[in-house]
Amino acid sequence: MKIFAIGDLHFSGEPPTKPMDVFGAHWQDHRQRIITAWHEQVSPEDIVFVVGDISWALKLSEAIPDLQTIAALPGQIYLIRGNHDYWWSSANKMNTAMNHSLTFLQGHSIIADTLAFGGTRGYICPRDTAFIEATDTSIYARELLRTEAALQEMGDATTRILLLHYPPFNDKNEASGFTDLLAKYHVDHCIFGHLHDKTSFERIPSHFGNTQLHLVSADFMNFKLKQII
Numbered sequence: 001m002k003i004f005a006i007g008d009l010h011f012s013g014e015p016p017t018k019p020m021d022v023f024g025a026h027w028q029d030h031r032q033r034i035i036t037a038w039h040e041q042v043s044p045e046d047i048v049f050v051v052g053d054i055s056w057a058l059k060l061s062e063a064i065p066d067l068q069t070i071a072a073l074p075g076q077i078y079l080i081r082g083n084h085d086y087w088w089s090s091a092n093k094m095n096t097a098m099n100h101s102l103t104f105l106q107g108h109s110i111i112a113d114t115l116a117f118g119g120t121r122g123y124i125c126p127r128d129t130a131f132i133e134a135t136d137t138s139i140y141a142r143e144l145l146r147t148e149a150a151l152q153e154m155g156d157a158t159t160r161i162l163l164l165h166y167p168p169f170n171d172k173n174e175a176s177g178f179t180d181l182l183a184k185y186h187v188d189h190c191i192f193g194h195l196h197d198k199t200s201f202e203r204i205p206s207h208f209g210n211t212q213l214h215l216v217s218a219d220f221m222n223f224k225l226k227q228i229i
Contacts, residue, residue, distance in 0.1 A: 004042055004075070004225040005216045007051035007165065007193020008082065009034060011066040018056045023196070026219060033223040038073045041225050048075040048225065051193045051216060052082025052121060052165030060097055063087035071101040078103045078110070081121045082165040082194065105163065107146035109153035116154035119163030120146040122178060122192065128170035144177045151185040160185065161228070164192040167215070173203060182211040189228055193217040 011031055012018040020027035042048055050070065057063035063085075070077060079102055081088045088094070094104045103110070109118025123143040124131045131140075147162070154160050162168075168178035168190055182190055191214040195201065204215045216226045 002043070002046045002227055003049070003161075003229040004046060004227050005049040005051060005163075005191045005214060006034070006038075006218055006221060006225045007191075008053040008196070008217045008219070009050065009066075009070075010053055010056060010084070010218070011069065012056040013065050014069070024219075030218065030223050034218060035069070035073065037224040038075075041227070042073070042075040044074045046075045047117075048073075048077045049117070049161075049163055049191055049228075050077065050079045051163050051191055052080050053084045053193065054079060054082065055087060056084065057087040060087045060089045060093060064097060067098055067102060071098060076103075078105055078117070078163075080105050080119055080163050080165060083121065105150070107149045109150045111153075111155060111157055114158035115161070116157030116159070117161035117163065118150035118153060120150060122147065122164035122166035122168065124166060125168075125170040125174070125176040125178065127172065127174060131170065140177070144181070147178060148181055148185075151181055151187070154185065159189075159229070160187045161189045161191065162187045162211075164190065166194050167192050167204065168208065168213075171200070171203075173205065173208075179208050183209050187211045189214060191216055191228065193220075195220070 055063040055066035091104050107120045123140045169176050189212050201220050
């Protein structure tokens with residue numbers, strides 16, 4: 001069994017209702033490129049993490065075609081919410097809509113033998129240039145609580161993987177509540193996406209403390225999946 005991850009699929013049906021090449025020629029045909037790479041890389045027994053910004057849909061019913069496309073791909077697939085996943089609903093509603101063909105994680109973890117993984121969306125961290133204290137502080141605090149809840153569920157697992165959509169620090173790579181949790185719970189791998197610019201791609205370190213970091217935004221990965229383990 002191998003473990004793969006990718007983020008920021010930004011699907012919008014087929015043909016796409018929101019073609020992503022408006023953000024650059026490198027996004028041309030990105031949906032098919034991701035699907036092709038997925039089939040080439042992933043076997044049915046493998047695990048795949050999708051770390052948010054999955055579909056541009058606004059309602060769960062509108063996201064179903066994109067979710068069905070993902071569910072038809074090989075692997076055991078786990079998803080967390082991104083900042084653009086406005087269609088995201090309760091776990092019960094999503095599980096019912098998809099007949100449990102995908103696993104949706106938000107503030108929870110799963111333990112498989114010596115491996116534990118889980119997480120939630122995360123959020124912009126304080127002192128980030130985009131952080132507005134008056135409106136963002138409470139959301140940041142809530143996401144820290146959800147993240148810690150997921151980490152607490154990992155128990156004594158030998159290998160711990162935390163899934164976030166946002167990176168666990170601000171745009172200056174400074175320590176945050178999320179990086180404190182990485183250290184407190186001895187997280188081995190932290191996987192995230194969200195970032196789409198060259199400056200961000202170049203500033204992400206390989207590790208924060210003892211935690212290995214994995215930026216898996218689809219465009220950063222050239223629309224392929226990253227093998228984590």
